[in-house]
Amino acid sequence: xxxxxxxxxxxVVSLCITTASFAAAPxxxxxxxxxxxxxxxxxxxxxxxxxxxxxxxxxxxxVKGHLLELxxxxxxxxxxxxxxxxxxxIKDDKVVAIIGPSTTGETMAVIPxxxxxxxxxxxxxxxxxxxxxxxxxxxxxxxxxTLAVGKIYEYLQRHKQSKVAILTVSDGFGASGREQLKAQxxxxxxxxxSDDTYGPKDTDMTAQLTKIRGSQAQAIICWGTNxxxxxxxxxxxxLGIRIPLFMSHGVSSKKFIELAGEAAEGIRLPSGKVLVxxxxxxxDAQKKSLMAFVKDYNNHYRAEGDHFGGHAWDAVMLIKTxxxxxxxxxxxxxxxxxxxxxxxxxxxxxxYSAQDHAGLGKxxxxxxxVKNKDWVxxx
Amino acid sequence: MxxxxxxxxxxxxxxxxxxxxxxxxxxxxxxxxxxIINFAQGEFVMLGGMLTLLFLETLALPLWAAxxxxxxxxxxxxxxxxxxxxxxxxxxxxxxxVIITIGGSILIRGLAMLAWGKDTHALPPFSGNDPISIxxxxxxxxxxxxxVVTVFIVAVNRFYFYHxxxxxxxxxxxYNRRAAGLVGIDVRRMVLFSFVISSALGxxxxxxVAPLTMTSYDVGIMLGLKGFCAAIIGGMSSGIxxxxxxxxxxxxxxxxxxxxxxGYKDAIAFIILLLILVIRPQGLFxxxxxxxx
Numbered sequence: 024x025x026x027x028x029x030x031x032x033x034x035v036v037s038l039c040i041t042t043a044s045f046a047a048a049p050x051x052x053x054x055x056x057x058x059x060x061x062x063x064x065x066x067x068x069x070x071x072x073x074x075x076x077x078x079x080x081x082x083x084x085x086v087k088g089h090l091l092e093l094x095x096x097x098x099x100x101x102x103x104x105x106x107x108x109x110x111x112x113i114k115d116d117k118v119v120a121i122i123g124p125s126t127t128g129e130t131m132a133v134i135p136x137x138x139x140x141x142x143x144x145x146x147x148x149x150x151x152x153x154x155x156x157x158x159x160x161x162x163x164x165x166x167x168x169t170l171a172v173g174k175i176y177e178y179l180q181r182h183k184q185s186k187v188a189i190l191t192v193s194d195g196f197g198a199s200g201r202e203q204l205k206a207q208x209x210x211x212x213x214x215x216x217s218d219d220t221y222g223p224k225d226t227d228m229t230a231q232l233t234k235i236r237g238s239q240a241q242a243i244i245c246w247g248t249n250x251x252x253x254x255x256x257x258x259x260x261x262l263g264i265r266i267p268l269f270m271s272h273g274v275s276s277k278k279f280i281e282l283a284g285e286a287a288e289g290i291r292l293p294s295g296k297v298l299v300x301x302x303x304x305x306x307d308a309q310k311k312s313l314m315a316f317v318k319d320y321n322n323h324y325r326a327e328g329d330h331f332g333g334h335a336w337d338a339v340m341l342i343k344t345x346x347x348x349x350x351x352x353x354x355x356x357x358x359x360x361x362x363x364x365x366x367x368x369x370x371x372x373x374x375y376s377a378q379d380h381a382g383l384g385k386x387x388x389x390x391x392x393v394k395n396k397d398w399v400x401x402x
Numbered sequence: 403m404x405x406x407x408x409x410x411x412x413x414x415x416x417x418x419x420x421x422x423x424x425x426x427x428x429x430x431x432x433x434x435x436x437x438i439i440n441f442a443q444g445e446f447v448m449l450g451g452m453l454t455l456l457f458l459e460t461l462a463l464p465l466w467a468a469x470x471x472x473x474x475x476x477x478x479x480x481x482x483x484x485x486x487x488x489x490x491x492x493x494x495x496x497x498x499x500v501i502i503t504i505g506g507s508i509l510i511r512g513l514a515m516l517a518w519g520k521d522t523h524a525l526p527p528f529s530g531n532d533p534i535s536i537x538x539x540x541x542x543x544x545x546x547x548x549x550v551v552t553v554f555i556v557a558v559n560r561f562y563f564y565h566x567x568x569x570x571x572x573x574x575x576x577y578n579r580r581a582a583g584l585v586g587i588d589v590r591r592m593v594l595f596s597f598v599i600s601s602a603l604g605x606x607x608x609x610x611v612a613p614l615t616m617t618s619y620d621v622g623i624m625l626g627l628k629g630f631c632a633a634i635i636g637g638m639s640s641g642i643x644x645x646x647x648x649x650x651x652x653x654x655x656x657x658x659x660x661x662x663x664x665g666y667k668d669a670i671a672f673i674i675l676l677l678i679l680v681i682r683p684q685g686l687f688x689x690x691x692x693x694x695x
Contacts, residue, residue, distance in 0.1 A: 226614070
């Protein structure tokens, strides 16, 4: 038994040596995604996309002779587990860069680890505190809430509506949205006349909406992820509320229209461009990347690519671009990432700099409206 | 305007409360027959909604056929649960049984997650989606369905427990198990019955509320807890008191969310639960020595 094992190991080692002799060493990229658990709707498309992109790159011969190797772990949305797995990626798997985690809470927990071990991290979560203040080794690809809020307020300002009611879910996503909605209101001359919350598992929001109906609000802004906003849309219809209803980018997927049914008609929300990729004008700089992503994802998984998968697409492609510039070590990849200019990805056009590790501008979002069970771009 | 609002809060509260009440009655029936709290009750509520969806979409049955099929399938699940998890227990002390029901609920939830995934699903309403206006407040046809079904079930329950042999036998078990056994009542069969009936009630609650609230593999947790609150307020009665407890809970929650703060909606339910347990453990309507049927 022992001898057989030794023979086997010798074979493996010699195989490794021979392979290495005619190809450049593969570049190991770690990935932490919440593939199971409550944030699985983020982690699953992210993992799928990362795997798909790495496979495609390798099929095309890798980057400058280097194959990419993806080591992906499931954090189940748990910050403690994310930290353990990040350490494992760095110490055992010896990766040169990490993609993920999927949620803001996990990312904040992992940041001290990568800062200490000097490994670049490209987070796929949205919280603005991830890159504000700027951390040396941390970047992110998901759009800030700030930009989404700005997009809605801009529209309201243009249509001279100044009194809004906000209804946010009482979890991390909703709390962050609520903070931004309140912080930016003044800048756009908007006053919040009613500020309510609902629980992520609540089944009836008519009480909150009745209160809003009795207020002076000219528009309702709801911040949450499925299924809450779909219920709110149904409840608002039941109560005969006629003022415009805005949602967050948290529900920008077909699932929302499916759940809310007829009640979704006329609802507007800021969304990443991936949702309306085929409707964008040819001159849009992102169009090429978007169409490629949507097509590839559909070929691989028979499902529509969403902007969550897009965050992972951007992260892998950013690393690929860095490697194309000759970076192979952790430090050089980080330096190249910071030099990224005009990278037209899925989430938007990235321009990283030493002062900005989020890299996106307001053009990352478009305002869309539900019409005839589909999205249309609001001009 | 304020009158409109309060009426709307009450109407919304009534329909959610009716659901809490129905789930609560399921808790009480098992408690009365066996002396345990069946924490898997919420999962039967989930099964009601999800199974209806299964029969409706996967097997393409019409709604009127899918509903009885879903109820029947939930009853089979309840029967299997009692046979496989509750009855084989060597030493059926209440604490063991309660822990088994918690384990059972996690198992059922896990299986549902594997079978149907983690997505939320919408169920079509039974009859249209056009709001009905009552004195400035609005409700949906589905709300009326919920109230009608609740009243109907309370009536059927009343008839079953007071006018049929097996209902009377179940009440006898509630009073005194040993004495019931001595007069020839098969207590074990009554326990099995109680599980089947309460899983049917749970699934009915689940499937009539699903068109309003949508359903997913994990809706049972919160609905189950709220139903438990309703049963506690009603003093674990399997009749009208628990339903009133549910309605009260629903209305208070809705008024609290509207008039005080929506952030405290769930807190209100659990504060009521604690208050009742501390001040009137026999339930809001019970006498000190409550008649638990």
